[in-house]
Amino acid sequence: xxxxxxxxxxxxxxxxxxxxxxxxxxxxxxxISLKTQELYALVFLTRYMDLITDYxxxxxxxxxxxxxxxxxxxxxxxxxxxxxxxxxxxxLDTFRHQYVVLACFVLGLIMNEKFTFQEVFxxxxxxxxxxxxxxxxxxxQRSGNVDNLTGQYVLFLGxxxxxxxxxxxxxxxxxxxxxxxxxxxxxxxxxxxxADFFYxxxxxxxxxTKLKLPA
Numbered sequence: 001x002x003x004x005x006x007x008x009x010x011x012x013x014x015x016x017x018x019x020x021x022x023x024x025x026x027x028x029x030x031x032i033s034l035k036t037q038e039l040y041a042l043v044f045l046t047r048y049m050d051l052i053t054d055y056x057x058x059x060x061x062x063x064x065x066x067x068x069x070x071x072x073x074x075x076x077x078x079x080x081x082x083x084x085x086x087x088x089x090x091x092l093d094t095f096r097h098q099y100v101v102l103a104c105f106v107l108g109l110i111m112n113e114k115f116t117f118q119e120v121f122x123x124x125x126x127x128x129x130x131x132x133x134x135x136x137x138x139x140x141q142r143s144g145n146v147d148n149l150t151g152q153y154v155l156f157l158g159x160x161x162x163x164x165x166x167x168x169x170x171x172x173x174x175x176x177x178x179x180x181x182x183x184x185x186x187x188x189x190x191x192x193x194x195a196d197f198f199y200x201x202x203x204x205x206x207x208x209t210k211l212k213l214p215a
Contacts, residue, residue, distance in 0.1 A: 001059075002167060002170055002171070002174075004163055004164075004166045004167035004170055005163075005164070005167040007163050008160050008161075008163035008164040008167055009063060009160075011156050011159050011160040011163055012067075012156075012157070012160035013063075013066070014156050015152075015153050015154075015155075015156035015157040015160060016066075016067075016070045016071075016074075018149055018152050018153045018156060019032070019074060019149075019153045020070065020073075020074065021149065022147075022149040022150065022153070023074065023077050023078075023084055024077075026149075027081075027083040027084055027087075028083075028084065028087040029077070029078045029084050029085075029087050029088050030087045030088075030089065030147070031139070031140065031143060031146060031147055031150040032078070032088075032136070032139075032150060032153075033093045033095070033135040033136040033138075033139045034075070034078045034079070034088055034090075034093055035093055035095055035097040035135035036097075036132055036133060036134075036135040036136040036139075037071065037074045037075050037078060038075055038097070039097055039100070039101070039128060039129075039131075039132035039135070040071045040129070040132050041068075041071040041072050041074075041075050042101065042125075042128065043071075043125045043128050043129045043132060044064075044067045044068045044071050044125075045068060045071075045072075046121040046122075046124055046125045046128075047121070047122055047125035047126075047129075048064040048067070048068060049118055049121060050118060051064050051065070051068075089139075089143075092139050092142045092143055093135060093139050094138075095134060095135035095138050095139070097134075097135055100128070100131055100132075100134070101128065104124055104127040104128040104131070105124050107123070107124070107127050108120050108121065108123040108124030108125075108127060109124075111123065111182065112182070113179065113180075113182065123182055126182050126183050126186045127182075127186055129186070129190065130186040130187070130189045130190040130193075131189075131190070131193070133154070133157065133158075133190070133193055133194070134193065136154065137154075137193065137196075137197060137213075140154070140197075140213050141213045141214065144212055144213065145210060145211070145212055146210075146211040146212065146213060148211075151201060151204075151211045154194075154197055155197075155198075155201055157194075158191065158194035158197065158198060161187055161190050161191045161194070162191055164183075164187055165184075165187050165188065165191060168180065168183065168184045168187065196213075197213070200212070200213055200214075
């Protein structure tokens with residue numbers, strides 16, 4: 001594992017910790033898309049099916065468990081916690097994510113590296129992760145103002161993907177048989193979706209004003 005992969009994992013972990021901090025410290029999920037969190041839970045549950053069949057390393061196993069457990073915990077809090085669920089605004093979170101799931105599953109069946117059960121669902125999870133942030137971005141645009149913790153959560157989530165792109169470039173030039181083209185292309189698409197958010201986050205930071213996304 002190279003430094004860029006490790007930095008990407010840690011940045012991803014920080015984004016999750018920020019979100020958990022927001023939910024547990026404020027007992028609120030205002031500004032957070034439940035649909036995006038459900039998509040991420042589905043991403044990790046389908047990607048890490050090999051958790052009980054293949055052992056790579058202690059680090060790899062722990063990170064998989066952390067990502068699965070945290071994503072499921074966030075969805076549970078937003079749906080079931082008596083205080084947190086009251087702050088969820090379903091009127092703003094109206095993105096039809098079921099169509100995204102269906103499209104990604106069909107794409108996973110058609111475009112995969114090997115037509116096996118695990119590989120199809122691995123490809124599906126990669127495609128789904130690329131677009132899982134869409135409900136969150138749409139919700140932020142509709143709500144207008146973005147609180148600090150939510151903004152930092154999305155920022156670190158985007159930075160994690162950017163670091164993974166550097167990781168893939170590094171692996172392409174240092175490994176003889178690096179063939180994860182599905183992850184590379186999907187990662188580029190995912191990072192591009194953050195471009196608008198990054199731009200307005202930068203303007204907010206530069207002018208020291210509250211982050212706002214145009215509707």
